[in-house]
Amino acid sequence: MSSFLDTALISNTRRVWHPVFRQLGLLVLVLPGASLFLIPWLWMLSTAGKDTALIWKTPPVWIPPVYHWENFIKAWLQGDFAVYYLNTFYISGMNVIGILISSVLAAYAFARIRFPGRDVLFVVVLSTMMLPRQVTLIPLYMIFSELGWINTFKPLIVPLFFGDAFSIFLLRQFFLTISRELDDAALIDGCRRLGVLFRILLPLTRPALAVVAIFNFTWAWNEFFTPLIYLDSPKLFPITLGLHRFIGRAQIDIQFLMAMTIVSTLIPIGIFFLTQRYFIQGIVITGIKG
Amino acid sequence: MTAHSSLSDFLKRRLTQRTEDILTAYLCLLPWIIGFLAFTLGPLVFSLVLSFFQADLFTRNIFVGFGNYVDLVQDPLFLKSLRVTAIYAFVSVPLGAATALAVALLLNQKVVGLGVWRTVYYLPSVISGVAVAVLWMQIFNPRMGLINNALKVVGIEGPSWIFDSTWALPSLIIMSLWAVGANMLLYLAGLQGIPTYLYEAAKIDGANVGRRFWHVTIPMLSPTIFFNVVISLIAAFQFFTQSFIMTNGGPNNSTLSMVLFLYRKAFQQTRFGYASAVAWVLFAIIICFTLLFIRSSSLWVYYAGEERTE
Numbered sequence: 168m169s170s171f172l173d174t175a176l177i178s179n180t181r182r183v184w185h186p187v188f189r190q191l192g193l194l195v196l197v198l199p200g201a202s203l204f205l206i207p208w209l210w211m212l213s214t215a216g217k218d219t220a221l222i223w224k225t226p227p228v229w230i231p232p233v234y235h236w237e238n239f240i241k242a243w244l245q246g247d248f249a250v251y252y253l254n255t256f257y258i259s260g261m262n263v264i265g266i267l268i269s270s271v272l273a274a275y276a277f278a279r280i281r282f283p284g285r286d287v288l289f290v291v292v293l294s295t296m297m298l299p300r301q302v303t304l305i306p307l308y309m310i311f312s313e314l315g316w317i318n319t320f321k322p323l324i325v326p327l328f329f330g331d332a333f334s335i336f337l338l339r340q341f342f343l344t345i346s347r348e349l350d351d352a353a354l355i356d357g358c359r360r361l362g363v364l365f366r367i368l369l370p371l372t373r374p375a376l377a378v379v380a381i382f383n384f385t386w387a388w389n390e391f392f393t394p395l396i397y398l399d400s401p402k403l404f405p406i407t408l409g410l411h412r413f414i415g416r417a418q419i420d421i422q423f424l425m426a427m428t429i430v431s432t433l434i435p436i437g438i439f440f441l442t443q444r445y446f447i448q449g450i451v452i453t454g455i456k457g
Numbered sequence: 458m459t460a461h462s463s464l465s466d467f468l469k470r471r472l473t474q475r476t477e478d479i480l481t482a483y484l485c486l487l488p489w490i491i492g493f494l495a496f497t498l499g500p501l502v503f504s505l506v507l508s509f510f511q512a513d514l515f516t517r518n519i520f521v522g523f524g525n526y527v528d529l530v531q532d533p534l535f536l537k538s539l540r541v542t543a544i545y546a547f548v549s550v551p552l553g554a555a556t557a558l559a560v561a562l563l564l565n566q567k568v569v570g571l572g573v574w575r576t577v578y579y580l581p582s583v584i585s586g587v588a589v590a591v592l593w594m595q596i597f598n599p600r601m602g603l604i605n606n607a608l609k610v611v612g613i614e615g616p617s618w619i620f621d622s623t624w625a626l627p628s629l630i631i632m633s634l635w636a637v638g639a640n641m642l643l644y645l646a647g648l649q650g651i652p653t654y655l656y657e658a659a660k661i662d663g664a665n666v667g668r669r670f671w672h673v674t675i676p677m678l679s680p681t682i683f684f685n686v687v688i689s690l691i692a693a694f695q696f697f698t699q700s701f702i703m704t705n706g707g708p709n710n711s712t713l714s715m716v717l718f719l720y721r722k723a724f725q726q727t728r729f730g731y732a733s734a735v736a737w738v739l740f741a742i743i744i745c746f747t748l749l750f751i752r753s754s755s756l757w758v759y760y761a762g763e764e765r766t767e
Contacts, residue, residue: 193568200560201577207635208580210603211592223601226610269488276485280478288486295497299695299743301719301736305507305729306500329492354474360481389585391698396724407587411702414591421595428591432584439583443576 215239215425222421235422239430242413242423248430250402251409255434258323258394258405259387263380265328270379273330274338275364279350289339296332300392308396322397323390334379341375342368381442385435406431508733518730525734535735537710538718541626545714546693549630554686557637561644562674575645582638586698593632594619594703619704622711629699629712640685647681648674676759683758687750694743715739 209229214222216234243249276282277289311322349371350363358366369376391407398404401412410431413419483490508526511519529535560578564571581589596603597618605615616624651674659669675682697716700706706713706721715735723732 189566190569193563193566196563197568197574200563201574204577204581204635206603207592207596210596214595225601225606227601227603227606269492272485273489276482280482280485282479282482285482288490291493292489295493297691297743297747298497298501299691299736299740301695301716302504302740303497303500304504305723305733305736306503307496308723309503309729310500326492326496328488329496330489335489360478361485385583389587391585391587407585410587410591414594414702421601424591425595428588432588435583435585436580439580443572 211425211429215422215429217422219420219422238422239426242426243430245423246409246413246427247401248406248409248427251404251406254320254403255388255405255407258320259384261320261324262327262387263384265324266331266334266383267376267380269328269330270334270338271364271369271376273335274342275368277335278339278342279347279363279368280360292332292335296336304396311397317397318399318403319397320403323393331383334383337379337382338372338375341372345371377442381438385438388435504733504736507730508737510730511728512730512733513727521730525731526738528731529734529738534710534713535715535718538713538715541711541713542694542696542715544626545630545696546690549633550686550689550693552630553634553637553640553689554682556634557640557685558644558678558682560637560641561648564641565645565648575642578641579638582636587702589632589636590699590702593628593635597628597632597703619712620708622707622709625704625708625711629696629703632699640689643685644678644681647678651677679758680760683750683754687747690746690750691743694739694746 210227213227213229213231215238216236217228217231217238218233218235221228221231273292277285277292307322308317311317314321316322316325345368349367353363353367354360388405389407390405391411394405394408395411398408401409404412410427413424413427509520509522509524511517511521511524564575564578568574595601599605599615599617599620602618604618608615618628619625655673655677656669659673664672695716696714697720700712700714700717701720704712706717716739719732719735719739722728722735
C-alpha cells in the first residue's frame with residue numbers, strides 16, 4: 168500500500184517537469200524529419216524565382232536577391248499551360264460526375280437491398296481493387312482503338328461512368344453507418360427503394376459524397392499513365408503530360424520547370440488545405456474502416 | 458373475410474416488394490456489371506488469350522502457345538526488369554513502412570504544433586508522381602542539386618545519382634520515402650484506435666516503453682501494418698512514372714521496371730502478345746506475394762475480437 172502511494176507521489180512530482188522536457192524531447196525528434204520533408208518544397212519555391220546565373224551558383228543561394236515572379240508567367244505562356252489546365256479540369260470533373268452517379272447506385276444496392284448474388288458480387292468488387300491495371304491495359308487499348316477513341320478524352324472518362332470499385336466500397340461503408348430504421352419507416356410510408364436513396368440516404372451522406380468526389384478529383388488530377396497511353400496531341404494533354412512534355416523540350420530552363428511544377432500542384436494542395444481537417448483528424452480513414 | 462383479404466394483400470405486398478427489391482438492386486448494379494464485363498473481365502480473359510499469340514495491332518495473329526513466356530525467360534532485359542522491380546519493391550516497401558510508422562508514432566504524441574507537423578509530412582503525397590519526379594530530378598542534379606550541395610558542405614563529393622547506374626535505383630527509393638504521408642495517416646488512425654486501458658494495464662504490470670511498444674502497440678497495429686504493406690507492395694510492383702520520367706529506365710537499364718518494359722513492348726514496339734505475357738507474369742507475381750502475405754498473416758496479425766485457436 169505504501170509503495171503504491173510512493174509511486175503515485177513520484178509520478179506526481181515527475182509530472183511537474185515532464186511536460187516541458189517531453190515537449191523538447193519530442194521536438195528534437197520531430198524537427199529534423201520535418202525539415203527534411205519541408206526542404207524540397209522550399210528549394211522548389213526558391214529555384215522557381217531565380218535567374219539562370221543564380222541557379223548554377225554553389226553553394227546555392229536560398230533567398231534570391233530578386234525573386235523573378237515573371238518566370239511563372241513566361242513558363243506558363245511558353246508551355247501552353249492554360250490548355251493543360253482546362254483539359255485537366257474537364258477530365259477530372261467528368262471523372263467525378265461519372266464515378267458519383269454509378270458508384271452511388273451500386274453502393275446503395277450493396278448496402279441496403281437483400282438480393283441473390285449480393286455477397287459474391289461484392290467480393291468481385293473488392294477483388295477488382297487488387298487487379299493491376301496492366302493486365303487489362305492492352306485489350307482495352309485495342310478495343311478503344313477499334314472504336315476510334317484513341318487521342319480523345321473518351322478512354323479517360325467513359326469507363327468511370329460504369330463504377331469505380333474503391334468508391335463503391337467507400338460509399339457502401341458510409342451508407343452502412345446510417346440507421347436502417349429510417350429506410351424502413353420511409354418504405355412503410357410507401358416510398359420506393361430508389362426514393363429512399365435520393366430522399367433519405369443521399370442528404371444524410373453528403374460529407375461522404377464530398378470525400379469520394381475530392382479523392383477522385385485529386386487522383387484524376389494526378390493521373391499520368393492512362394493519358395500517356397491514350398493521348399497524342401498536346402492540345403488534349405492534362406497537366407501531368409504537359410509537365411512531362413515541358414521537360415522534353417530542348418534546353419528548358421530549370422527555373423521555368425520548377426515554376427510550372429509548382430503551378431501543377433496548386434489545385435491538389437489547395438484541395439488538401441480546404442479539406443485537411445477531415446484528413447488530419449482521420450475522419451476519412453475512420454470512414455474507410457467503418 | 459376481412460382477415461382473409463388482408464392476409465392475401467399482405468402476402469402480395471411482400472412478394473411485390475421482394476420482386477421490386479431485386480429488380481431495383483440489379484438496376485442499380487447494371488452500370489457496374491456492364492463496366493465489369495466490358496472493361497475488366499472481358500479484357501482480362503482477352504489479355505490471357507493474347508499472351509499465347511504473336512500479335513501486333515491489326516495484322517498477323519499467330520498462335521505460339523507458351524512461346525512468349527519461353528522468350529521472356531530468355532530475354533535478358535526482362536530478367537533485368539524483374540530484378541530491378543524486386544529490389545525496388547523489397548527495399549522501398551519495408552523502408553517506407555518503417556518510416557511511416559516512426560513518423561506516426563511521433564505524431565501520435567501531444568507535441569506542440571501537431572497539425573503543422575502532420576501537414577508537413579503528409580503534403581508530398583498530395584501532389585502527382587510527375588511533379589515529384591520533376592522536382593527530385595533537380596534535387597538529384599549532380600552539379601546544382603540540393604543533395605550534392607549539402608554533401609559538399611560536409612566534405613563529401615556526391616555521386617551522380619540518377620545518372621549513375623549504381624545510384625539510380627537507390628535514388629528512386631530515397632525519393633519514394635518523401636511520399637510516405639498517406640501510409641503515415643493510416644498508421645496514425647490505427648494508433649488512435651488502440652484503447653488506452655491496454656497501456657495503463659501494461660504500465661501497472663511494470664512494462665517499460667519498449668515492452669509496451671512490442672507487446673501492445675505492434676500487435677494491436679498489426680492489421681493496419683498488414684493492410685498497408687499489401688497495398689504498398691502491389692503499388693511498388695507497378696512502379697513506372699519515376700523511372701519513365703527521371704531516368705527512362707537508364708542508365709544502363711538500372712531502373713528498368715517491369716511496367717516500363719511492358720510499356721515499351723506494347724506501345725513502342727506494338728508487340729501486344731509479348732507485352733500481355735509480361736502483364737500476366739506481373740499479375741502472377743502480385744497474386745503470389747499477396748496470397749503468401751495473407752497466408753502468413755495468421756502468424757503475426759492480431760485481430761481484436763477474434764478467437765485464438767491454439
